Amino acid sequence: MRRKLPRASLALALALLACLLAPAARAIEAVRTPLDARVIDLTKSVESYSSAGDRLLVATAPGADGIVRRIEVRAREEGTRPNWIVFALSNDTGEQIERLIVAPHFRLVGSGVIWPDLGATRISAITASQGYPPEREDSEDADVFRLTLDPGATVTYVAELRTPNLPQLHLWEPDAYKDRQTSLALYKGIVIGVAGLLALFLTIVFVVRGAVIFPAAAALAWTVLIYVCIDFGFWSRIFGGEGASDRIWRAGTESILAATLLVFLFAYLNLNRWHVRASHVAAIWLLFLAALVGLAVYDAPVAAGVARISIAAVGAVGFVLVLYLAIHGYDRAVMLIPTWFLLLAWIVGAAFAVTGALTNDLVSPALIGGLVLIVMLIGFTIMQNAFVGSGLAHGAVSDSERKALALAGGGDVIFDWDVAADRIYVSPEIEAQLGLPRGALEGPASTWFDVLHPSERDRYRASLDAMLEQRRGRINQDFRLRAADGQYHWFRLRARPVVGADGEALRVVGTLADVTEAKAAEERLLHDAVHDSLTGLPNRELFHDRLGAALALAEADPNLRPAVMCLDVDRFKEINASAGFPAGDSILIALARRLSRVLKPQDTLARLQGDEFVALIVSEKEQSRIAELASAALRVASTPVAFSDREIPLSTSIGVAFYDPQLHARREDMVKDAEIAMRHAKRLGGGRVETFRATMRALRSDRVGLAADLRRALERGEMKLFFQPIVRLEDRTVAGFEALLRWDHPREGRLGPAEFIPVAEETGTIIDLGLFALKRAASELSVWQRALDVDPPLFVSVNVSSRQLLRHDLIGDVKSALSRVEVAPGSLKLELTESLVMENPELAAQMLTRIRELGAGLALDDFGTGFSSLAYLQRFPFDTLKIDRSFVGRNGSGARPIILRSIVALAHDLGMDVVAEGVEDESDAIELSQLGCEYAQGFAFGHPISADEARKLVGAASVAA
Structure with missing residues (x-):
């Protein structure tokens, strides 16, 4: 006993200590x-x-x-x-x-x-x-x-x-709890049943109809059904599982609910058609929600929290989108407003519940029931939207409905005349279009006389009478109806009679279509077909028609003596070259206005071509009066024209041809004689009026004679190649030349390119002239380079015409010219204008690339006066840019155009050398050099010189010898 007592005491002490240490x-x-x-x-x-x-x-x-x-x-x-x-x-x-x-x-x-x-x-x-x-x-x-x-x-x-x-x-109390569970089970069963039927119904509709909103709505309905089953404990009864798995299912379903709600909103509002970024945002959002489903397995509370925030965000963003699109008239958004407003209210109520602001036991079942109700309203909304006009979408329409739809789609309005009651009905759209009160065009057929154009009332009456008499056929007539503001609108009436059993016409039914724009376009086409697009004057066809009518009247009436006056601007091509094409167009428009004021209304002023105008004078019979009229035209046509900040002087030559029955049997003869007189005035120095005389026809100064002489000019050695120096501004040394053709005509003397190149282009002789210039320039260039070994080597540029560029033989010509002589690569340059390459940019780009590959250089001439298309400028392989003289010369205030610096910078950015044309003095050269321009040509550095003089200039005379 003595040994066991201490052990018992120890156990009791330990037990008391454990009790004292326990909380x-x-x-x-x-x-x-x-x-x-x-x-x-x-x-x-x-x-x-x-x-x-x-x-x-x-x-x-x-x-x-x-x-x-x-x-x-x-x-x-x-x-x-x-x-x-x-x-x-x-x-x-x-x-x-x-x-x-x-x-x-x-x-x-x-x-x-x-x-x-x-x-x-x-x-x-x-x-x-x-x-x-x-x-x-x-x-x-x-x-x-x-x-x-x-x-x-x-x-x-x-x-x-x-x-x-x-x-x-x-x-x-046990019985009370049992009653509560029983009633709650009944409520849960009803809600689950409704949700299940709704999900099944939307799935069936999705199978029947393939619209994208149905699978989106069905997915949302199935997600809500699963969520309801989980919340009511029905899911665990079917699939089993402990509390942890129930939490995973709940978090995953809330994430899927946010995703399906987002998909439905995107599909229903068709957001991808409003902005492509909407698709990107929705896709990123869906990927994020899909990641939440995976996160629910590892951390269900975090996934559920983010999902709940996403549901609230979808509701808020969706509400803003629905209101915005509804304000802008999107029907789908308007129909979704009540449902989405209820969803937003549900989200607010759920937020109060989960945060503890609402604690009633009925809150949770009410929220679940409300969610099912929202899905039901969504189903009703999409059914209303999808099946409104569903028969139209799937072709389940009758033939009469299809015709009515086609009539509405075509924009025509109904015309219906009840013959027995003499009452016309038209769709109210036409009255609204004309600004007339409702019913103004309804009533007896005679009511329309008040709004019809006076010249078309008889045709309108005759058309309706013909329908009644013939009881067959169709009306296809255009009429003008007067609007409330007094303007007339064109309408096309297409109608046919409806015949009764007795063979009489009961109604005349058809459509009215507004063809005002088509009529206006037709009138514009007719006007443009016989008028010049720049000046608005009659063109050659309309002038010849009026001249023919005048000559026919002159044959019948000896007192009528029409005259033709032909006017041409002297040196107009030089004006275009110096001032630019916009200035030339302004001059032509100004001349058209001035000459129109000189002539009388019964006279006709026309523009034949380029700067050539012609006038038919029928208002005066006396030749002296017509001569005074021609002198007045000369005075107004020689007045300077102001363009931009400069004044352009003008000089014109006028030729007059009086009607002579013996000489002018055809209208072309009279115009030709007036042109001969005009050219004679030019030959005499221009700025004067010449009257046609029969002896002028014998002179070989017309274009036909010039063309005949031009064909033999190369054979006779009359064509000469001159060279204008191009100077390097850095040290004022000669860097190259521009090759220029001159024609030593046996009778007319030396002619410049402006006088024979147009004729050469018309007759096709330009191809032979171009090949001559190309080979002669290459030969001279070879002599210069052998005599003067400099870096970079001397170059020469040769002008190319449209006839040369747009034919594949140009590549062969360049290859032939380069194979005959030895010149440095890129030193033989082909010079083309902007307007030339833009005639056919695709072909020009291919041709120029091939020419560049052969070893020839390419220079763009007259830059800034044509199309100036930077997009095409980058595509063409030019190595040199020549600035037109209109940008180099000073304006009226003594300053140079501000665009000059930009052109030089642009050329350098594209890797091109810059040549400035029209340099007149040393101050021009200094300023251009300061702007970064490498080369210049003009009278400040010399006029065009012959080949021998060019050899002496570069020290190549001994080599040539």
Whole structure:
């Protein structure tokens, strides 16, 4: 006995020490449990403890004797640190009471937004301080324990929790809890059934109809159905699973709900048609939500929190989009406003619930039912949208409906004349278009006389009378109707009679189409066909027609003596070259206006071609009066024209031909004689009026004679090649030459290119002249380079015409010229104008590339006076840019055009050398050099010189010899 006593004392001491170290709870106040109470909310009556060990020392509630006792509760598993709750119940009645302690696994109310509480088994076990121990009852969606309270007993209960949170704890009367579960089960069954039928229906509609909004709506409906089944515990009853898997399903479904809601919004509003970025944003958002589904497996609360935020974001963004598109008249958005507004209200209510602002037990079932209701409204909305006009979409329309649709689509309006009642009906659109009051065009057929054009009333009456008399045929007539503002609109009436059984016309029905624009376009085409596009004057065809009519009248009336006056601007091509084509166009327009003021209304002024005008004079009969008229035309045509900030002097030559029955049997003869007289005036120095005489026809100065002489000019050696120096501005040394053709005519003397090149282009002689210039220039260049070995080598540029460029033989000509002599690559340059290459840019680009590959250089001439298309300029392989003299010369204020610096910079950016034309003095050269221009040519550095003089200039005379 003496040996065992110390061991017993040691065990007792250790037990007392363990009790002292175990966490202790203070005494709590007991909750009274009446017999008639159906349910008592214990959520706020419990005390929570977070244990540091697997034991909890509890101070019980005072019993009937007022004594507070202590009890020790151990965790179900040793070594764990669970959370605890403590509550006490008292039965002050004389009867034994049985109650159910219910702790729901998941409760939407108060679950939270960030890291929400997704539910799990809440209570592991409940320990009573006295009496019968609580018994767990089977339940899928809550922890339920049956308690027994003896009469007059006060029992303290300690519950071991499995989760840190206990959202709700109720004490239920068993029958009341059973009734609640039964009614809730009925409600859940109805909601699940409605959701299932809705998802099945939308799926069937999707199978029947292939519109993209149906699969999106069906996916949303199925997601809502799954979510409802999970929330109501139906999912776990079917598939089983513990609380952890239920949390994963819940978080994943909330993520899918956000995704399907986004897909529906995108598909229904067809957002990809509004902006391509909408597709990108939606795709990125969907990928993010798909990643959330995967995250739910690893961290369900985080995934659910982000999903809830996404649902709210989709609702808010969708509401803004729906309002914006509805304001802009998008029908789908207008139809979705009520449904989306309800969805936004549901999101707000759900936000209040999960944050704990709403705590009623009916909130969660109401929100679930509301979600199903929203899906139902979405289904109704898309059905209304998709099936409005569904027959039209699938062709289920009658023939009359199809005709009505075609009539509406064509923009025509209905014309219906009830013959028996003499009443016309037209669609109100035509009255609105004309600005007339409603019904103004309805009534008897004679009502239309007030709005019809006076010249078309008889045709209108005759058309309707013909329908009544013939009882067949069609009306296809154009009429003009007067609008309220007095303007007339063209309408095309197409109608046919409807004949009754007695063979009489009962109605005349058809359509009215507005053809005002078509008529205006037709008039414009007719006008443009016989008028010059630049000046608006009659062209050659209309002038010849009026001249022919005048000559026919002259043959019948000896007193009528028409005259033809031909006017041409002297040196107009030089004006174009110096001032640019816009200035030339302005001059032609100014001349047209001035000459029109000189002539009388019965006379006709026309533009034949280029700068050549011709006038038919029928207002005067006396030759002296016509001569005075020609002198007046000369005065107004010789007045300078102001263009931009400069004044351009003009000189014109006029030829007059009087009608002579013997000489002018044809209208072309009279125009030709006036042209001969005009050329004779030019030959005499220009700026004068010459009257045609029969002896002028014998002179070989017309274009036909010039063309005949030009064909033999090369054979006779009359063509000479002159060279104008191109100087390097850096050191004023000769860098190259521009080759220029001159014609030593045996009778006319030396002619410049402006006088024979147009004739050569018309007759095709330009090809032979171009080949002559190309070979002669290459030969001279070879002599210069052998005599003067400099770096870079001397170059020569040869002008190319359109006839040469647009024929494939040009490549052969260049190859032949380069193979005959030895010149440095790129030193033989072909010079082309902008307007020339833009005649056929695709072919020109191919031709120029081939020429560049042969070793020839390419220079763009007259830059800035033509198309100046930078896009094409980059495509063409030019190595030299020649600035037109109009940009080099000073303007009226003594300054140079500001665009000159930009042109030089542009050429350098494209890797081109710059040659400035028209340099007149040393100040021009200095300023161009300061702007970065490499080369210049003009009278400041010399006039065009012969080949011998060019050899002497470069020191090549001895080599040539």
